[in-house]
Amino acid sequence: MTDSVFKPSGVVTLLTDFGLSDPYVGVMKGVMLSLAPKLELIDLTHGVPAQAVAVGAWHLSQSWSRFPKGTVHVVVVDPGVGSDRRILLAERDGHIFLGPDNGVLDPSLDGDAVVRSLDIERFALPGASRTFHGRDVFSPAAAALASGMAPSEAGELISSWERFSLPEAEVDEAGVIHTEALYADSFGNLITTVEAALLGEGEWTVELCGESMPLVGTYAEVEIGALLALVGSSGTVEVSQRDGDAAASLGAGAGASVVIRPSASD
C-alpha cells in the first residue's frame, strides 16, 4: 500500500528533548509559519530527558492516535544529529511521522506503515547547521507535508529501519510478571509497559525497590501517603504514591526492576 491516504488537517505536533528554557522550539515554529502560515502547532511535550529515545518513543506511541487524522507528528530526540543518520517519513492510518532513524518512531508504526527516507537535501534550509536539524530540516519538511506535499515527493520508500523495543514483560512459570520501569513522570509515577489485558482477573501485588504494594483501582483505595500500583491513563501498570511522589520516595527511576505477583490467597 503506497498510495498516500494522507489529507492534511493543518495540525503539527512537536515532541522534542529541547526543553522550554531556550527559544529552540519557538524558532522551529517560526520556520514553519514562514512556510505555511495557517498551521496549528501543538506541543506534545519538550520535556523528554536529553537524548532519551525510549521515553520519546513511548510518549509518541501513547499520544499520536489522540490527534485528528491528517496530523504531522515531528519528533526530534536525535542524539545522532550531524552524523549521516537518515530521517524517516512514515505514514500510518492517515497520520504522518517525521523522526530520526534511531527507533523513536518504531513503536508507533505497524505492518501497514509506509516508510520513506526523507530527502534531507531537498528540505534543508540554506546554510543548514549540523546541530539543529529540528529547525533546518524537520521544520521545513513538516511545513511542506502539512501543506499538502505528497510523501512520495519527499523521499524514497525503504523497507528496513532502526527497530526499537520498549521494555517488555516476561511472565514466568509461576505466573509472575517481571519488567522494569520505563520512566518516572513529573508526578513521580513509575510507568511500565505492562498492559491491563495481561493481568486478567484476580488480585496482584507489585514489588519495587524492596517495597510491596497492592494493585488497586483508584488512589482513594489506599491511605494518604501509601504506595500503590494501578492501571494508569495509558492503560499500563504504574507505581504511585497517594498525594506523594513514588519515584522520590523509593529512590527509583527508569530501569528499576518491577515484579507483579498474583496476591497470595489463603
Added chain:
Amino acid sequence: MTDSVFKPSGVVTLLTDFGLSDPYVGVMKGVMLSLAPKLELIDLTHGVPAQAVAVGAWHLSQSWSRFPKGTVHVVVVDPGVGSDRRILLAERDGHIFLGPDNGVLDPSLDGDAVVRSLDIERFALPGASRTFHGRDVFSPAAAALASGMAPSEAGELISSWERFSLPEAEVDEAGVIHTEALYADSFGNLITTVEAALLGEGEWTVELCGESMPLVGTYAEVEIGALLALVGSSGTVEVSQRDGDAAASLGAGAGASVVIRPSASD
C-alpha cells in the same frame, strides 16, 4: 437566570497541575482538536503545585476575566479523580468553567453564576480511564461546549457545590491586618489576598518571618537586594525582594503568617 447567554468564541483555556514534562496536556489538545478542529487552545498555566486546589482557585479567579467572552475555562486540579466527585459546569458573564467539584471554581463564581453537574457519562470517551479525566472527560466536554452545545444539554442544574474560601485578612482593633501567604510565584514573590482597597491612605509596614519591610509603590524605591512589599499585578499585597527571590531569602512559602501594620508616625 438559566437561559444561557454563552456564545462560544472558540477559545479554550487550560489550567492544570500536570506540568509540561509529560505529554498529558498535549494529548488533551489532541482530543479537543479531533472533535473541534478550529479551537484556539491557550495554556493558562500547568505549573499549579500538584493537587494545590487553593493555588489553582486563585490563578483562575485572577485570570478568567482577561479572556474574551465566549471562552471555555478548563481547570484540572483534581486530587479526587477516580472517586465519585462531580464535575461542575458553571456559567458566568458569558464565560464557561469546567472543573472538579472541590472548590477550585468557587472563588471565580458569584451569585449570578449558573452551575450544573456535568453529565460525565455523556462525554466520557470509550474506555475512559479512572485517572485521567482531563483527557477522557474534560476535553470532550470542553470541545462540545466550545463548539456550541448548550450547557442545558450537558448537565443538570444544581444549587449547592463545594465552597472554597481563599485565605482572608483579619483586621484587629488596632487596625493591624493579619493574613497569610497564599503561595510564592516563580519570582519568589509571596502573594497575599489583601486588596489595595483595604489599605486606604497612609503608610504601612509588612512583617513576615521576623523581617519588617515598607509597603512601597514600586521596586525602584528600595535598594537592590532589599525586601519590600507592594501591591502586585493582581491588585493585592505581595512581599518581594528587589532583584532577588523573597521566598528563598526568607525561607517562606504558602501559609506563612503576614502582618500589615500602619507605620508608626511620630
Added chain:
Amino acid sequence: MTDSVFKPSGVVTLLTDFGLSDPYVGVMKGVMLSLAPKLELIDLTHGVPAQAVAVGAWHLSQSWSRFPKGTVHVVVVDPGVGSDRRILLAERDGHIFLGPDNGVLDPSLDGDAVVRSLDIERFALPGASRTFHGRDVFSPAAAALASGMAPSEAGELISSWERFSLPEAEVDEAGVIHTEALYADSFGNLITTVEAALLGEGEWTVELCGESMPLVGTYAEVEIGALLALVGSSGTVEVSQRDGDAAASLGAGAGASVVIRPSASD
C-alpha cells in the same frame, strides 16, 4: 525612511523572563485575544533568567528573522518596570519589536530600523498596574499593531535609545581569540558570540575553566562524555560535552572566560 512597510501577518511572538509556573503569560494572551481574536500567539521562550537582559537580547537577535514578515515580537525582560523607562516600538525589515528601553531590542536593530517611543498612556488598560506592563501595556499595544494600527499612530519617532553590546571577541597579536560565555542553554552548552567567519580555515583549540578541547564539526567526532567545542545552531562557537552537560561538568556559566587558540602545528 519612516513610511511603515509593516503588513501584519497576525503572528505575535512572546519572549519574557516570566517562566511558565504562573499564569502571567496566559493572561497576556487573554488580553491580546480579547482585543484581536484571530492572532497566532507563539512563545519564543519564557525561560530567560529573571531580569537577564543580555540573554533576552541574544535570544531575540538569533530568532526574530526566522518568523514571517509581519510578525510583532513582544519582549518583556523589564527590571525597570514601574519606573519611567520608555517602551520602544521598532520596525525593521517588515517586523515590529516591542520592548523596554533597556537594550534588550538593540542587538536586533540595524541602521535602517525606525524606532519610536510607545505612547504608553494610549495603550495602558484602565487601572494598569505598575508591575505588570506585560499584561497592561505591551499586550494591548501588540494586539493593536498586529491588527493593523500604523506604528506612526502608536508613538513618536526617537533618534536615541539604550544601546547594548553583546560580549565581543578580542583577537590578540598571536591570533588568539578571547571572549566569554554568554549563557548556558538547557543542555549545558556554553554559548559564545564568536562567529564561524572569525575562525576561517585551520584547526582550533578552546580553553575554558582550565580544560582544553578541540573545535570539531560534530559531536560524533569525540568520545562519549568528552568535552568539545563546535559551531552551534546560531553559527557561533559553543562548548559542549557529548551526551553530557558541559556547564555542570565544568562548573561554568555566564561570564566564564573562553580562549580560542589556533592549534599548535608541528
